[in-house]
Amino acid sequence: MDGATGAASTSGVSPAAGSTGAAVSVSRQNWQNALSTALRVRHYALRTENTYRQWVRQLLDFHADVPLADLGEAHVQRFLEHLAVGRNVAASTQNQSFSAILFFFTHVLGRDLGELHDTVRAKRGRKMPVVMDRSEVRRVLQVTEGTSGLMLRLMYGAGLRLMECVRLRVTDVDLARGLIAVRAGKGDKDRSVPIPVALSETLGEHLKRLRGLHEVDRINSLPGVYLPHALETKYPNAGIEFAWQWFFPTKNLQNDPRSGLRRRHHLHKNTLSVAIKQAARFARIEKSISCHTLRHSYATHLVEDGVDLRSIQELLGHKSIETTMIYTHVAKAASRRVHSPLDRMDDD
Structure with missing residues (x-):
């Protein structure tokens, strides 16, 4: 189960060991609350919380037919490549999505996601900034x-x-x-x-x-x-x-x-x-x-x-x-x- 902590089923997984409070099963029904709790106990800003929630939601919607317990590195890699190739997002946007998903896997699902070295990366072009004289x-x-x-x-x-x-x-x-x-x-x-x-x-x-x-x-x-x-x-x-x-x-x-x-x-x-x-x-x-x-x-x-x-x-x-x-x-x-x-x- 990719190193998840505790028992898991097709409907949900246990949170990471670092979570506070009693262990509860994380599912597609309660993942938002679990993510918010994990971010708040680590004192993340509200803007970061909202951003991370949006990216995790996009990942789950992209793999809507995959049980949360089965979601793994290959699914994340396909989603990130979809951002780079299908949606042509900037490198900074793809990196932001990866940070959000990595946090979700590490601190909410309690799984090691890996480095995803083989993932197609968005091109990091150097653009000249708009400047007023x-x-x-x-x-x-x-x-x-x-x-x-x-x-x-x-x-x-x-x-x-x-x-x-x-x-x-x-x-x-x-x-x-x-x-x-x-x-x-x-x-x-x-x-x-x-x-x-x-x-x-x-x-x-x-x-x-x-x-x-x-x-x-x-x-x-x-x-x-x-x-x-x-x-x-x-x-x-x-x-x-x-x-x-x-x-x-x-x-x-x-x-x-x-x-x-x-x-x-x-x-x-x-x-x-x-x-x-x-x-x-x-x-x-x-x-x-x-x-x-x-x-x-x-x-x-x-x-x-x-x-x-x-x-x-x-x-x-x-x-x-x-x-x-x-x-x-x-x-x-x-x-x-x-x-x-x-x-x-x-x-x-």
């Missing part, structure tokens, strides 16, 4: 205002990823030192980035408004904001402290999807995605841009300003310098002034 960035930012405008300026001015920006807390923004602490960025790495001087005053005013909102929330005895499990366990009252409040909170309260508590959350990422699309349209930018385009533009403009690659790598939080080097190619392509032969036809 400085005048385009200026035009986009000129037509944005309010909290969304401040967040877009911060993403460009500090090179933040979208979720890094929306997940900022008050304690992360140190105006006195002029630094932003980016916690648990991509790859679960922390880093510090300088606050743009041009935003210091605006951020200070924003902070004052946050303090007023926090005072109202305390008067109304609202539940504290969401905290990672380890923090909540170590500091039970931290959720009501000002330092841990979201830097970009929602105006309205929302139900926490895990605890059910009605509390204040950070702005949804879609708010920013919609804002930059609208700004690009108003600014008549003839490029397909997203929030990540601001980060690409930040990095490219640093290269153009002569900032060394190692410094840019640290500011962006890249694991490899090769990832950062793509921006040198973008900058060189923009600065190259090669005359087309067509432009010289009249000279002959």
